[in-house]
Amino acid sequence: GAVVSQHPSWVICKSGTSVKIECRSLDFQATTMFWYRQFPKQSLMLMATSNEGSKATYEQGVEKDKFLINHASLTLSTLTVTSAHPEDSSFYICSANRQGRAFFGQGTRLTVV
Amino acid sequence: SQQGEEDPQALSIQEGENATMNCSYKTSINNLQWYRQNSGRGLVHLILIRSNEREKHSGRLRVTLDTSKKSSSLLITASRAADTASYFCATDGRSNTGKLIFGQGTTLQVKP
Numbered sequence: 001g002a003v004v005s006q007h008p009s010w011v012i013c014k015s016g017t018s019v020k021i022e023c024r025s026l027d028f029q030a031t032t033m034f035w036y037r038q039f040p041k042q043s044l045m046l047m048a049t050s051n052e053g054s055k056a057t058y059e060q061g062v063e064k065d066k067f068l069i070n071h072a073s074l075t076l077s078t079l080t081v082t083s084a085h086p087e088d089s090s091f092y093i094c095s096a097n098r099q100g101r102a103f104f105g106q107g108t109r110l111t112v113v
Numbered sequence: 114s115q116q117g118e119e120d121p122q123a124l125s126i127q128e129g130e131n132a133t134m135n136c137s138y139k140t141s142i143n144n145l146q147w148y149r150q151n152s153g154r155g156l157v158h159l160i161l162i163r164s165n166e167r168e169k170h171s172g173r174l175r176v177t178l179d180t181s182k183k184s185s186s187l188l189i190t191a192s193r194a195a196d197t198a199s200y201f202c203a204t205d206g207r208s209n210t211g212k213l214i215f216g217q218g219t220t221l222q223v224k225p
Contacts, residue, residue, distance in 0.1 A: 032210050043201060044156075044215045093155060097211020100143075102203075106155040 006105025023094030136202035
């Protein structure tokens, strides 16, 4: 089956710093990838749609200047959490679509201290 | 809210019993999927049911779909302690892009 790799699996950063999370489709090309966020004991909420070669589409309430998304190639999308604060601590997970089905990365647990 | 609802929010059963979780959604769909998530981990895809299907089986899993009521159920038969996890339904909202809308989830605890 299709494989999506997400890195890092966990990261701890200091408040005010930026963190980059990578999402790669290993054996297929993905023109569209999705970024979700999950707070403890809650469900996954779509943050944004990452489009290869163009600007990402953000869901309502998600700050585009805080969560920078770059989809520079057909196999890589990155999410950068800028000026992270403790309230950004969450589980971030990406997905890529192949033939109508979503394949998920392993997720990244971000802790901002 | 973009999300549908699932009930119950939490379910605790004994090993060997069956577990049933329900999901309701809001929009028309092409398909509905169920995922499992162990605590703090990624998602495991369990089963996909298409909008023109009413029931689907996979091992100990049985999924039903009622598009007229915009609802689905997941039945896990003969549960095991290893089934302890959170279960989410997800719909595609008639999109073929892979974008998913997740339900609130059901946390299942199976006691040995």
